[in-house]
Amino acid sequence: MRSVVLAMVLAFTVAVGVSFAGDAAKGEALFNGAGKCKVCHKTTEAKLVGPGLAGATKNNDDAFLKEWISDSQGTWAKGGPAIEAIQKRNNKVGKPKTAMAPGKLTPAEVDDVIAYLHTL
Numbered sequence: 001m002r003s004v005v006l007a008m009v010l011a012f013t014v015a016v017g018v019s020f021a022g023d024a025a026k027g028e029a030l031f032n033g034a035g036k037c038k039v040c041h042k043t044t045e046a047k048l049v050g051p052g053l054a055g056a057t058k059n060n061d062d063a064f065l066k067e068w069i070s071d072s073q074g075t076w077a078k079g080g081p082a083i084e085a086i087q088k089r090n091n092k093v094g095k096p097k098t099a100m101a102p103g104k105l106t107p108a109e110v111d112d113v114i115a116y117l118h119t120l
């Protein structure tokens, strides 16, 4: 009985801990390579073209990040509280378009990049 409870607790912990499907190592390679994120973003809090992305997963939840990284222009155009927060953080209130280039990553690659953002 005790081992069953232990197994259940363990399974639950793993399920919660790995609530995210992405692979951070692949995400890092995409961030620096095909995703072109590095062209505009540092992985610290320092600004480049866009804001430094340390803390990006605290400021934005994963579902929103997935939408944003997949289609920054479309997500910006749709608006909403998460977009308003980005506009305020980056002094872009009232701008019709984001300066973030549209992404060309597959949905699985976006998950990998988000997993990597969680390590920053």
Ligand code: HEC
Residues within 6 Å of the ligand: 031, 035, 036, 037, 038, 039, 040, 041, 049, 050, 051, 053, 056, 059, 060, 065, 069, 085, 086, 089, 090, 092, 097, 098, 099, 100, 101, 103, 105, 113
């Ligand atoms: C051409 C430059 C450019 C590229 C390439 C780019 N971004 Fe951005 N990104 C920006 C800018 C600029 C902003 C801030 C919004 C604005 O000013 O329009 C931003 C905002 C963000 C934010 C929100 C930051 C916040 O304040 O919460 C995240 C997260 C993000 N980018 C991730 C990425 C990822 C991941 C990639 C690669 C797949 C990427 N960006 C590629 C320019 C870029």
